[in-house]
Amino acid sequence: MTADSTDRPCVVTTALGTEDEAEALAASLVEAKLAACVQVMHVRSFYTWEGELKREPEWVLFAKTRSALFAQVEAFIRQHHSDELPEILQLPxxxxxxDYLRWLLDATTPQA
Structure with missing residues:
Protein backbone atom coordinates (compact mmCIF):
# COMPACT_ATOMS: atom_id res chain seq x y z
CA MET A 1 0.00 0.00 0.00
CA THR A 2 1.45 3.34 -1.01
CA ALA A 3 -0.59 5.75 1.13
CA ASP A 4 1.05 7.60 3.97
CA SER A 5 -0.57 7.97 7.40
CA THR A 6 -2.56 11.02 6.30
CA ASP A 7 -4.01 9.29 3.23
CA ARG A 8 -5.36 5.92 4.27
CA PRO A 9 -8.28 3.93 2.92
CA CYS A 10 -11.62 4.74 4.54
CA VAL A 11 -15.31 4.08 4.07
CA VAL A 12 -17.77 6.95 3.77
CA THR A 13 -21.41 6.18 4.49
CA THR A 14 -24.57 8.01 3.61
CA ALA A 15 -28.23 7.02 3.37
CA LEU A 16 -30.85 8.00 0.82
CA GLY A 17 -34.60 7.67 0.69
CA THR A 18 -34.96 6.01 -2.71
CA GLU A 19 -33.14 3.24 -4.52
CA ASP A 20 -32.89 5.31 -7.71
CA GLU A 21 -31.24 8.22 -5.87
CA ALA A 22 -28.86 5.84 -4.09
CA GLU A 23 -27.82 4.09 -7.30
CA ALA A 24 -27.32 7.39 -9.12
CA LEU A 25 -25.11 8.74 -6.34
CA ALA A 26 -23.14 5.49 -6.12
CA ALA A 27 -22.42 5.48 -9.85
CA SER A 28 -21.52 9.18 -9.84
CA LEU A 29 -19.01 8.74 -7.00
CA VAL A 30 -17.25 5.93 -8.88
CA GLU A 31 -17.34 7.77 -12.22
CA ALA A 32 -15.82 10.85 -10.56
CA LYS A 33 -13.05 8.62 -9.09
CA LEU A 34 -14.07 9.77 -5.62
CA ALA A 35 -14.72 6.13 -4.66
CA ALA A 36 -13.24 2.88 -5.93
CA CYS A 37 -16.40 0.95 -5.10
CA VAL A 38 -19.78 1.80 -3.60
CA GLN A 39 -22.11 -0.79 -2.13
CA VAL A 40 -25.82 -0.03 -1.81
CA MET A 41 -27.84 -1.83 0.85
CA HIS A 42 -31.54 -1.59 1.64
CA VAL A 43 -32.23 -1.07 5.37
CA ARG A 44 -34.92 0.23 7.69
CA SER A 45 -33.79 3.14 9.86
CA PHE A 46 -35.24 4.34 13.16
CA TYR A 47 -34.44 7.88 14.24
CA THR A 48 -35.94 11.01 15.77
CA TRP A 49 -36.38 14.01 13.49
CA GLU A 50 -38.04 17.24 14.60
CA GLY A 51 -39.33 15.52 17.75
CA GLU A 52 -40.97 12.64 15.92
CA LEU A 53 -39.88 8.99 15.83
CA LYS A 54 -39.32 7.96 12.23
CA ARG A 55 -39.21 4.45 10.81
CA GLU A 56 -38.16 4.70 7.18
CA PRO A 57 -36.76 2.49 4.45
CA GLU A 58 -33.39 3.77 3.30
CA TRP A 59 -30.59 2.77 0.97
CA VAL A 60 -27.19 3.00 2.64
CA LEU A 61 -24.08 3.64 0.57
CA PHE A 62 -20.68 2.34 1.64
CA ALA A 63 -18.14 4.22 -0.47
CA LYS A 64 -14.60 2.84 -0.36
CA THR A 65 -12.21 5.75 -0.80
CA ARG A 66 -9.15 7.45 0.66
CA SER A 67 -9.09 9.81 3.63
CA ALA A 68 -7.47 12.58 1.56
CA LEU A 69 -10.63 12.68 -0.59
CA PHE A 70 -13.09 12.95 2.31
CA ALA A 71 -13.75 16.70 1.92
CA GLN A 72 -14.43 16.23 -1.79
CA VAL A 73 -16.65 13.20 -1.17
CA GLU A 74 -18.58 15.10 1.51
CA ALA A 75 -19.12 18.10 -0.80
CA PHE A 76 -20.18 15.79 -3.64
CA ILE A 77 -22.71 13.99 -1.42
CA ARG A 78 -24.13 17.29 -0.13
CA GLN A 79 -24.47 18.57 -3.70
CA HIS A 80 -26.32 15.45 -4.91
CA HIS A 81 -28.32 14.54 -1.77
CA SER A 82 -31.97 15.46 -1.30
CA ASP A 83 -31.98 15.44 2.53
CA GLU A 84 -31.71 18.64 4.54
CA LEU A 85 -29.19 16.96 6.86
CA PRO A 86 -27.61 13.98 5.08
CA GLU A 87 -25.74 11.32 6.99
CA ILE A 88 -22.08 11.56 6.04
CA LEU A 89 -19.73 9.47 8.17
CA GLN A 90 -16.08 8.64 7.59
CA LEU A 91 -14.98 5.26 8.95
CA PRO A 92 -11.26 4.46 9.06
CA ASP A 99 -4.02 -6.27 -2.86
CA TYR A 100 -7.53 -4.89 -2.38
CA LEU A 101 -6.30 -1.80 -0.52
CA ARG A 102 -3.72 -1.14 -3.26
CA TRP A 103 -6.50 -1.40 -5.88
CA LEU A 104 -8.70 0.97 -3.85
CA LEU A 105 -5.95 3.58 -3.68
CA ASP A 106 -5.09 3.16 -7.36
CA ALA A 107 -8.74 3.49 -8.37
CA THR A 108 -9.07 6.78 -6.52
CA THR A 109 -5.83 8.33 -7.72
CA PRO A 110 -6.50 11.23 -10.09
CA GLN A 111 -5.11 10.71 -13.57
CA ALA A 112 -2.36 13.15 -14.62
Missing amino acids: VGGGSA
Missing part, protein backbone atom coordinates in the same frame (compact mmCIF):
# COMPACT_ATOMS: atom_id res chain seq x y z
CA VAL A 93 -10.02 1.19 7.63
CA GLY A 94 -7.66 -0.43 10.11
CA GLY A 95 -6.53 -3.18 7.80
CA GLY A 96 -7.48 -5.44 4.95
CA SER A 97 -6.19 -7.39 2.02
CA ALA A 98 -3.06 -5.61 0.76
Whole structure:
Protein backbone atom coordinates (compact mmCIF):
# COMPACT_ATOMS: atom_id res chain seq x y z
CA MET A 1 0.00 0.00 0.00
CA THR A 2 1.45 3.34 -1.01
CA ALA A 3 -0.59 5.75 1.13
CA ASP A 4 1.05 7.60 3.97
CA SER A 5 -0.57 7.97 7.40
CA THR A 6 -2.56 11.02 6.30
CA ASP A 7 -4.01 9.29 3.23
CA ARG A 8 -5.36 5.92 4.27
CA PRO A 9 -8.28 3.93 2.92
CA CYS A 10 -11.62 4.74 4.54
CA VAL A 11 -15.31 4.08 4.07
CA VAL A 12 -17.77 6.95 3.77
CA THR A 13 -21.41 6.18 4.49
CA THR A 14 -24.57 8.01 3.61
CA ALA A 15 -28.23 7.02 3.37
CA LEU A 16 -30.85 8.00 0.82
CA GLY A 17 -34.60 7.67 0.69
CA THR A 18 -34.96 6.01 -2.71
CA GLU A 19 -33.14 3.24 -4.52
CA ASP A 20 -32.89 5.31 -7.71
CA GLU A 21 -31.24 8.22 -5.87
CA ALA A 22 -28.86 5.84 -4.09
CA GLU A 23 -27.82 4.09 -7.30
CA ALA A 24 -27.32 7.39 -9.12
CA LEU A 25 -25.11 8.74 -6.34
CA ALA A 26 -23.14 5.49 -6.12
CA ALA A 27 -22.42 5.48 -9.85
CA SER A 28 -21.52 9.18 -9.84
CA LEU A 29 -19.01 8.74 -7.00
CA VAL A 30 -17.25 5.93 -8.88
CA GLU A 31 -17.34 7.77 -12.22
CA ALA A 32 -15.82 10.85 -10.56
CA LYS A 33 -13.05 8.62 -9.09
CA LEU A 34 -14.07 9.77 -5.62
CA ALA A 35 -14.72 6.13 -4.66
CA ALA A 36 -13.24 2.88 -5.93
CA CYS A 37 -16.40 0.95 -5.10
CA VAL A 38 -19.78 1.80 -3.60
CA GLN A 39 -22.11 -0.79 -2.13
CA VAL A 40 -25.82 -0.03 -1.81
CA MET A 41 -27.84 -1.83 0.85
CA HIS A 42 -31.54 -1.59 1.64
CA VAL A 43 -32.23 -1.07 5.37
CA ARG A 44 -34.92 0.23 7.69
CA SER A 45 -33.79 3.14 9.86
CA PHE A 46 -35.24 4.34 13.16
CA TYR A 47 -34.44 7.88 14.24
CA THR A 48 -35.94 11.01 15.77
CA TRP A 49 -36.38 14.01 13.49
CA GLU A 50 -38.04 17.24 14.60
CA GLY A 51 -39.33 15.52 17.75
CA GLU A 52 -40.97 12.64 15.92
CA LEU A 53 -39.88 8.99 15.83
CA LYS A 54 -39.32 7.96 12.23
CA ARG A 55 -39.21 4.45 10.81
CA GLU A 56 -38.16 4.70 7.18
CA PRO A 57 -36.76 2.49 4.45
CA GLU A 58 -33.39 3.77 3.30
CA TRP A 59 -30.59 2.77 0.97
CA VAL A 60 -27.19 3.00 2.64
CA LEU A 61 -24.08 3.64 0.57
CA PHE A 62 -20.68 2.34 1.64
CA ALA A 63 -18.14 4.22 -0.47
CA LYS A 64 -14.60 2.84 -0.36
CA THR A 65 -12.21 5.75 -0.80
CA ARG A 66 -9.15 7.45 0.66
CA SER A 67 -9.09 9.81 3.63
CA ALA A 68 -7.47 12.58 1.56
CA LEU A 69 -10.63 12.68 -0.59
CA PHE A 70 -13.09 12.95 2.31
CA ALA A 71 -13.75 16.70 1.92
CA GLN A 72 -14.43 16.23 -1.79
CA VAL A 73 -16.65 13.20 -1.17
CA GLU A 74 -18.58 15.10 1.51
CA ALA A 75 -19.12 18.10 -0.80
CA PHE A 76 -20.18 15.79 -3.64
CA ILE A 77 -22.71 13.99 -1.42
CA ARG A 78 -24.13 17.29 -0.13
CA GLN A 79 -24.47 18.57 -3.70
CA HIS A 80 -26.32 15.45 -4.91
CA HIS A 81 -28.32 14.54 -1.77
CA SER A 82 -31.97 15.46 -1.30
CA ASP A 83 -31.98 15.44 2.53
CA GLU A 84 -31.71 18.64 4.54
CA LEU A 85 -29.19 16.96 6.86
CA PRO A 86 -27.61 13.98 5.08
CA GLU A 87 -25.74 11.32 6.99
CA ILE A 88 -22.08 11.56 6.04
CA LEU A 89 -19.73 9.47 8.17
CA GLN A 90 -16.08 8.64 7.59
CA LEU A 91 -14.98 5.26 8.95
CA PRO A 92 -11.26 4.46 9.06
CA VAL A 93 -10.02 1.19 7.63
CA GLY A 94 -7.66 -0.43 10.11
CA GLY A 95 -6.53 -3.18 7.80
CA GLY A 96 -7.48 -5.44 4.95
CA SER A 97 -6.19 -7.39 2.02
CA ALA A 98 -3.06 -5.61 0.76
CA ASP A 99 -4.02 -6.27 -2.86
CA TYR A 100 -7.53 -4.89 -2.38
CA LEU A 101 -6.30 -1.80 -0.52
CA ARG A 102 -3.72 -1.14 -3.26
CA TRP A 103 -6.50 -1.40 -5.88
CA LEU A 104 -8.70 0.97 -3.85
CA LEU A 105 -5.95 3.58 -3.68
CA ASP A 106 -5.09 3.16 -7.36
CA ALA A 107 -8.74 3.49 -8.37
CA THR A 108 -9.07 6.78 -6.52
CA THR A 109 -5.83 8.33 -7.72
CA PRO A 110 -6.50 11.23 -10.09
CA GLN A 111 -5.11 10.71 -13.57
CA ALA A 112 -2.36 13.15 -14.62
